[in-house]
Amino acid sequence: MTVETTGFATRAVHAARNQGTASSRAMPIYLTAGFEFDDFDHAAGHFGTGAGFGYTRTGNPTVHAVERQLAALEGGADAVLVASGQAAVVTAFLTVAGAGDHIVSSTHIYEGTRGLLLDNLARLGIETTFIDEIGDPEAWRAAIRPNTRALFAESIANARNDILDIAAVSAVGDEFAVPLIVDNTLATPYLVRPLEHGASIVVHSASKFLAGHGSVLGGVIIDDGRFDATAAGHNAPHLVLPGRGGLASVAARHGGRARIAYARESVAPRFGASPSPLNAFLIGQGAETLGLRVERQSLNALEVARWLSAHDAVESVDYVGLETHPDHALSARYLHNGHGSIFTFTLRGGLDAARTFVEGVSVFTHMTHIGDVRSLVLHPGTTSHAHRTEDERAVLGVRPGTLRLSIGIEDVADLLADLDRVLSVVDRTLDHADLEPVGEAAA
Known part of the structure; x- marks a missing residue:
């Protein structure tokens, strides 16, 4: 029986079948639930030894x-x-x-x-x-x-x-x-x-x-x-x-x-x-492009971390690529092509400053993910670490003003411009708060 002599439904199912060999330079996608066995013994051998694909x-x-x-x-x-x-x-x-x-x-x-x-x-x-x-x-x-x-x-x-x-x-x-x-x-x-x-x-x-x-x-x-x-x-x-x-x-x-x-x-x-x-x-x-991406992301992250550590609105930066990180020396023993691209930093304005940052960025994307080609931001205290106690979060370095960044492969000048624009707003908010009268003076 040939495909040409079968009915319509049979042709729809079997006409595309091809058992010929082809050598693809890109990895082929075997999008199939199962694999055809050559004969009775082939099936028995696969189930007996696990060899091949079934x-x-x-x-x-x-x-x-x-x-x-x-x-x-x-x-x-x-x-x-x-x-x-x-x-x-x-x-x-x-x-x-x-x-x-x-x-x-x-x-x-x-x-x-x-x-x-x-x-x-x-x-x-x-x-x-x-x-x-x-x-x-x-x-x-x-x-x-x-x-x-x-x-x-x-x-x-x-x-x-x-x-x-x-x-x-x-x-x-x-x-x-x-x-x-x-x-x-x-x-x-x-x-x-x-x-x-x-x-x-x-x-x-x-x-x-x-x-x-x-x-x-x-x-x-x-x-x-x-x-x-x-x-x-x-x-x-x-x-x-x-x-x-x-x-x-x-x-x-x-x-x-x-x-x-x-x-x-x-x-x-x-x-x-x-x-x-x-x-x-x-x-x-x-x-296939892992090394290229991680190299670029690590370079971007180091520049962003250095820039943040010098900003008035930033209280601290926990990036192991900075000499101020307690594990910086240890990282030199293990990390030889960069220091990674995921780190946290803490804003002086606490939760309100973190909210202003997250809702103000445009190049950074607000989402729960890391390691993307895109730069991402998340507030751990209200998301990933929300079910930890306050003391547990403190041990982990997660405070109300702490934000996690995952740095992508964008032009670093655009990342810094986005940060500068948003942190200038945070700065103004902090300055305004510092000027607010408190206690009896406010009465």
């Missing part, structure tokens, strides 16, 4: 190509692409921890991750201890328990720009055969590659710098491929014990890549975290 939830050529790309950028052995940054974090945690286990985390992390640890993983029997002084290895060491299964922190913390001493913290983890998981979203592999400093796993919200254009969601988990079943098997029985039905253990089948293989086989697809191939394609396209 269904996009468990593997897709477009997704796989981006995984190779991102693993190479981070210097990792392998990667698993998932549907969002939050999916990457939870997949990483569930790859190493289960009911009755414990995680040690930095306090200075994304609020969504903090909520995941406190609300969701806690309900699954995974407890978390938070570390305020993340620069003190002894604080990490003291928090580790016999059931600790991971240490977690961000390479550049949001929002105070704290820098993680990756080598020092990973060394503490190594003493107990506990992997360090680093969220490298703010730094990107262009600025620092945590696996090269001893971290075991890196996660990203690929929605941010990796994709770069604020158009798609995605996340990625990248593993160092150095899981040692002999040294760490007691902390990962799910990786070293035989599987259901006498299946060889994950470690026996995958060796040093056991962690990432478990994430790929047993966590991401079963929890439904698989990404769209179209999103994967756009993340891959964005990653």
